Amino acid sequence: MKNNPFPYSDDNKRYYTWNYYLKKTYNNKVFKVPLDAHFTCPNRDGKKAYGGCTFCSARGSGDFTSVADNLDAQFNDGLAMMKRKWPDGLAMAYFQAYSNTYGDVEALKNIYEPFVARDDIVAISIATRSDCIDEEIAQYLGTIAKRKPLWIELGLQTIHSKSDLNRHETIEEFENALTLLRQQNINVTVHIMNSLPNESVEDMLATARFIASHDIQALKIHMLHIMEQTIMGEQYKKEPFTLLTREEYISTVVRQLEILPPTLIIQRLTGDAPKDLLIEPTWTLNKTTILNDIDKLMVKEDTWQGKYYTSEKPQND
Numbered sequence: 572m573k574n575n576p577f578p579y580s581d582d583n584k585r586y587y588t589w590n591y592y593l594k595k596t597y598n599n600k601v602f603k604v605p606l607d608a609h610f611t612c613p614n615r616d617g618k619k620a621y622g623g624c625t626f627c628s629a630r631g632s633g634d635f636t637s638v639a640d641n642l643d644a645q646f647n648d649g650l651a652m653m654k655r656k657w658p659d660g661l662a663m664a665y666f667q668a669y670s671n672t673y674g675d676v677e678a679l680k681n682i683y684e685p686f687v688a689r690d691d692i693v694a695i696s697i698a699t700r701s702d703c704i705d706e707e708i709a710q711y712l713g714t715i716a717k718r719k720p721l722w723i724e725l726g727l728q729t730i731h732s733k734s735d736l737n738r739h740e741t742i743e744e745f746e747n748a749l750t751l752l753r754q755q756n757i758n759v760t761v762h763i764m765n766s767l768p769n770e771s772v773e774d775m776l777a778t779a780r781f782i783a784s785h786d787i788q789a790l791k792i793h794m795l796h797i798m799e800q801t802i803m804g805e806q807y808k809k810e811p812f813t814l815l816t817r818e819e820y821i822s823t824v825v826r827q828l829e830i831l832p833p834t835l836i837i838q839r840l841t842g843d844a845p846k847d848l849l850i851e852p853t854w855t856l857n858k859t860t861i862l863n864d865i866d867k868l869m870v871k872e873d874t875w876q877g878k879y880y881t882s883e884k885p886q887n888d
């Protein structure tokens with residue numbers, strides 16, 4: 572667009588949207604079909620901890636996956652649903668629930684090979700924890716990436732440890748997994764979360780600066796959702812803590828976008844929470860207006876993704 576100074580956009584967006592990337596890459600609508608391959612997580616089964624991250628929902632962040640046991644049935648149900656909306660759209664299989672590389676390579680092959688072989692899937696996205704990536708697993712994932720576009724999603728959430736989130740994952744584990752995946756030329760998406768307890772806006776910007784200084788291909792930024800049936804939900808009911816307001820969240824996201832590389836694909840700037848489980852903040856339920864107001868603020872301030880990006884490594888963030 573003529574008046575938009577941001578190069579990776581053909582509309583009013585001043586950041587590198589996932590839709591823009593998909594349109595340029597596939598020349599078509601691409602939708603994700605969320606799947607639950609019935610993994611668990613080292614943070615739930617006792618390998619590292621019990622109970623899971625304090626913010627994690629009972630379904631391991633897979634609240635929108637099908638409940639069918641069989642993965643093929645899940646995929647076919649999801650595909651049929653998406654095709655009703657986008658008859659010509661292309662499908663990406665999205666292994667969303669829990670930690671989808673928590674197992675040995677043989678077990679992973681049994682799950683992923685049938686999906687790699689399917690012609691009606693253009694790409695695969697796998698969400699996991701960095702401590703569930705070792706050299707052998709990264710090598711196997713590398714063999715998938717040679718056959719089909721592959722995205723691995725790592726939940727970092729924050730570089731700080733200002734509150735007990737029961738995450739049991741270190742920055743070293745994250746950096747180690749990132750290195751192993753990038754050695755295999757695998758695309759990496761990272762999740763970060765704004766408004767975690769005891770974090771200031773400056774802390775959230777430091778997490779964004781950390782992302783900017785690493786070899787990461789895509790980012791999802793979420794507002795913290797406090798949900799029913801989570802440890803944090805119970806904590807919040809006993810002792811509520813301050814959350815970012817809608818306006819503060821929008822301005823924090825814009826500040827984060829400014830310091831990120833312009834070539835980093837932004838997969839999300841808001842998250843989804845099931846309405847019946849969301850305790851706070853309820854303003855997150857209206858995603859479209861949040862995204863519109865991010866666009867409006869960027870125009871008003873004449874800013875864009877990468878405006879203040881610098882490739883220098885941050886000092887001791």
Ligand code: SF4
Nearest residue numbers: 612623624627631669
């Ligand atoms: S690592 Fe992921 S799946 Fe496991 S408890 Fe934390 S958020 Fe949930």
